Amino acid sequence: MTPFGRHTGRGVRDLTAEAVSEALADAGLERGDIGAAFFGNTTQGALEGQLMVGGQIALRAMGFERIPVFNVENACATGATALHLAVSQVRAGAADIALAVGVEKMNVADRDRAMAVFEGAYDVSDPDGLSATLTALGGEVDDSDAGRRSVFMDIYAALARAHMNTFGTTQRQIAAVAEKNHRHATHNDKAHHRTPLTVEEILAARPLAFPLTVPMCAPITDGAAAVVVCGQRGLRRLAGADRHVRVLACVVGTGVERPLDATDRHITRLLAERAYEEAGVGPQDVDVAELHDATAFAEIQLTELLGLCEPGAGGEAAERGVTTLGGCLPVNPSGGLESKGHPLGATGLAQVYELVQQLRGEGGVRQVDRARIGIAENGGGFHSGEEAVSAITVVGV
Structure with missing residues (x-):
């Protein structure tokens, strides 16, 4: 997890990279160990115009290749929904290890635009x-x-x-x-x-x-968090699996x-x-x-x-x-x-x-x-x- 707050000069890709890198290091994994990724974001489309493939862009920028990347939006429940999908992917046997990551860059120059994104959640x-x-x-x-x-x-x-x-x-x-x-x-x-x-x-x-x-x-906050999910087969590949x-x-x-x-x-x-x-x-x-x-x-x-x-x-x-x-x-x-x-x-x-x-x-x-x-x-x-x-x-x- 990155620090949460106002991240002036930092964007979605940078925040994503920090949280994902920390999660991989905690698990003792490399990018190539991840079989699927679920990328949660709700505001990048409205605030930056990145209406599609945000996850592919953010994760490819840090070296993820070939794996399926799924973009997730479920209002303020987006992060937990990404986790649910990662857990489901592993339980289904479609991946030994999956990644869920959520990120927002909500503090932009036009505060009214940031406040307006909430209008789309009813x-x-x-x-x-x-x-x-x-x-x-x-x-x-x-x-x-x-x-x-x-x-x-x-x-x-x-x-x-x-x-x-x-x-x-x-x-x-x-x-x-x-x-x-x-x-x-x-x-x-x-x-x-x-x-x-x-x-x-x-x-x-x-x-x-x-x-x-x-x-x-x-408050209106910027930040990212990431979770590594694995089943029994993936667990054997983790460092410090007892944690x-x-x-x-x-x-x-x-x-x-x-x-x-x-x-x-x-x-x-x-x-x-x-x-x-x-x-x-x-x-x-x-x-x-x-x-x-x-x-x-x-x-x-x-x-x-x-x-x-x-x-x-x-x-x-x-x-x-x-x-x-x-x-x-x-x-x-x-x-x-x-x-x-x-x-x-x-x-x-x-x-x-x-x-x-x-x-x-x-x-x-x-x-x-x-x-x-x-x-x-x-x-x-x-x-x-x-x-x-x-x-x-x-x-x-």
Whole structure:
């Protein structure tokens, strides 16, 4: 994984090369050992005009030849989707060793263009339908004095207000999640933001759509992450194979038609049930989680949907320190998307990077004690009141 942040003067090829080279070196492999590659990216087409074959161009530039390269786009779940496809390729026997890489260069001179890419992650043919859904979820809100933001901050804000109305979740509890993640990131030298903030500072920061303030939300970030996947035959070719982490489950799915308040049929809850069944574990077995906190509220919602706490209890758990390092279930020891950063196509793989470090016992100051089972949730887009796609990965040693 590259450091996440603003990479002035660096592009997609350069960031890809850094992450992939590090992954190969960690595995003791050469480029020729890779049988297939899955390249995740969501913004290069919109921001640079590279609408096609981005993976072939980036990987050929660093010497990959002959192998199949597949370009992957699945909104913010692109990285985890690339991993899912790499795992599927290996399980099918089509490759002994596969590579998943995700990369984004989102900080460009025209910030409005970077913000506009989020407009393509919902049904663009029905903007009125989006507005109606957000009103049904979070009610009418006067946001005339709110700062510039992507449409997804309005989406997450509406979801947060719905949760507050249903369960009594407070803005202070959402701020407690952000405080925890900004504190975790101080120990992550690859995080975008590494400055600790208090709950009071977070609440007093520039407001976006209520109840969100800027430090509760993921920044616009550049970066790349890569993962090497192998089966038993490929494992014999790895250096230090005893450091490998097993993929217990790697599932991707879409939602079902449901009333907005039928959270028992939410895409992530349904997918979590499938992931736990495939992994042969339950939420009670999870030692560490990396969750898609594009906003601090999302972490609260996801801890509930993954069964890591009871419905409606996520905010209280965060406020009591349950999800902090040293708590019963550390969530986002990396700092999460709010602090580590959110280069869309790389995020899901960066989550797995953190879990691998944790399960290897290489987490340093942010190491979770006796971590054996980790879970990552990487969601993307918005459709019918929830993520358009969700991806859940369970790993273990």
